[in-house]
Amino acid sequence: MVIEKSINRQKFLAEKFRTFYVSKFKKECNLSDIEYREFGFFYWEPSKFVRHLRFINIENLAKHIISKVPKHIYSSAARYEVPNAPNMKLKSLIDCELIFDLDVDHIPTPCKKDHDKWVCKQCGTTGTGMAPKTCPAKKCESHSFEEMSWECEKCMEIAKSEIFSIIEEFLSNDFGLNPKTDLFIVFSGRRGYHIHIENEIYRKLDSNARREIVDYIMGKGLVPSYHGFSLKSGNKPNKFETGWRGRMTRFVIKFLKESSPNELLKILTRRVNIINVKKDLVAQLNSRNPSWSYPNIGEQTWVNLINAAIEKYGAKVDQPVTIDLHRLIRLPGSLHGKTGFLVKKMSYNELEKFDPFSHAQVFEGSIRIHVHTAPQFRIGNENFGPFKDQKIELPMSAAIYLLCKGVANLL
Ligand SMILES: [Zn+2]
Ligand SMILES: [Zn+2]
Structure with a gap:
């Protein structure tokens, strides 16, 4: 059947x-x-x-x-x-x-935990969001997951x-x-x-x-000192510049503004006051001639901060x-x-x-189908669902979408 x-x-x-x-x-x-x-x-x-x-x-x-x-x-x-x-x-x-x-599929968007699911193919452990690299179940260590994803606005x-x-x-x-x-x-x-x-x-x-180009746009392997970043340099990067000098400055500003205190502590250590440092550094890096100097933040910490910002905001291409x-x-x-x-x-x-x-x-027209399960979605100007085990008439494009996703059947 x-x-x-x-x-x-x-x-x-x-x-x-x-x-x-x-x-x-x-x-x-x-x-x-x-x-x-x-x-x-x-x-x-x-x-x-x-x-x-x-x-x-x-x-x-x-x-x-x-x-x-x-x-x-x-x-x-x-x-x-x-x-x-x-x-x-x-x-x-x-x-x-x-x-x-x-x-x-390759970007950890925040809403994925609401609409994507994974199942470990080896032990059946399930979770929401992006599949982990290694199954979190004890002694499983599988790297293979069945993923159920959804197209979300x-x-x-x-x-x-x-x-x-x-x-x-x-x-x-x-x-x-x-x-x-x-x-x-x-x-x-x-x-x-x-x-x-x-x-x-x-x-x-x-x-x-092509590898060089894709590495460049992802910022992969970027060495800040090759772009003139060092605490001794007389010509330190500022956010108004072109290329990676300006971009790494802008990325660091964004990173400081958007990261949680816990995320920042992993890089900045407890020797600095995270709340103050955030405010002071953003103000400094927004200027035309930032000194990139701050008590208890050494060159390696800056490099770690730059790398973390590139990791977070660099292009996520396949x-x-x-x-x-x-x-x-x-x-x-x-x-x-x-x-x-x-x-x-x-x-x-x-x-x-x-x-x-x-x-x-x-697709044009409409058809009645049996929807097993579907979150809310939009096709054209109309919203549909969420559905749970329901027979319903839908516009053809919406019905075909659910049939293709394998979450509905013909009557
Ligand atoms: Zn989403
Ligand atoms: Zn497993």
Whole structure:
């Protein structure tokens, strides 16, 4: 009975996805150089992943998608001479878009404890929020968890502001890219965004160069003294400067303002009065010429403070996506099989107003379904739920979302 229900659900979703692909795929896809890209598909039934496929144009690609209706669709950021060759060497790389992948899955947002859950696959221990690295149960030590996450408005806002900060702080200010002409953004269809840089110079970069760039924007391995920070220096960083000198000063100010006394005590020790130090240092670092000097705070403590601030506020991108030239990434114009949301390509100008709960919704009509459990969520201008074991008529996009998430069944 359970299996039958799940097959019915899959068939229904595939049929709805097909209707979308027939009418809107070609308009939404907008992928350049199709004939030079590798494609990969995750099919519903039988459930399997197939890659190393090539299509000569959008018509052929659309035809395949409409006939097979995959659950997830990916294409390469790279362009190859022979995209369908079975291994990377034979594919013969031409070049590759530079990509930054930012996903809420990797950001410890405060609301996750309200909407995300995890279960240890080994011992069954459960918890809320992000899964720990190691299971906290005695003698378990498992690193493998089943995670149940939810697309939440606050999380999506945090993801968007992170994307803005990467584009404005780093790509525009530090690298001199023009956000309006050198890049575009793709909503991943779930909890993240990708930034694609198509600019010719960046496409030619090898993996090592990409690692340098991603380390730079994350502040990974940053040594403050290489940026002129030392207590003896006559030219100490101030917050008005460009690059990491100004940024590390601003991060420290933010860290002092936003951290709890306990967090600060871990770095500043008990020799200073945390409340006073917070106020005094923020005032000092806000000035044009801060001395970076304070009783009982030595150079190493400053370095620890800078590092903690970078750890907290540095960009939280998924590094391997940027570094790996052969990575497949979600195809714009496809639907995400775990939400039914559109993987939506947009320009920098469109990002500000983009609302995934409205602009990535593609289904029309309504249907009555059985919802097992769901927290409150919004689709378009309407709020739904929370639901607990309930039969209810919902707009099609809301119903498909719950069916894709596996928390509802057809009647
Ligand atoms: Zn465990
Ligand atoms: Zn959230």
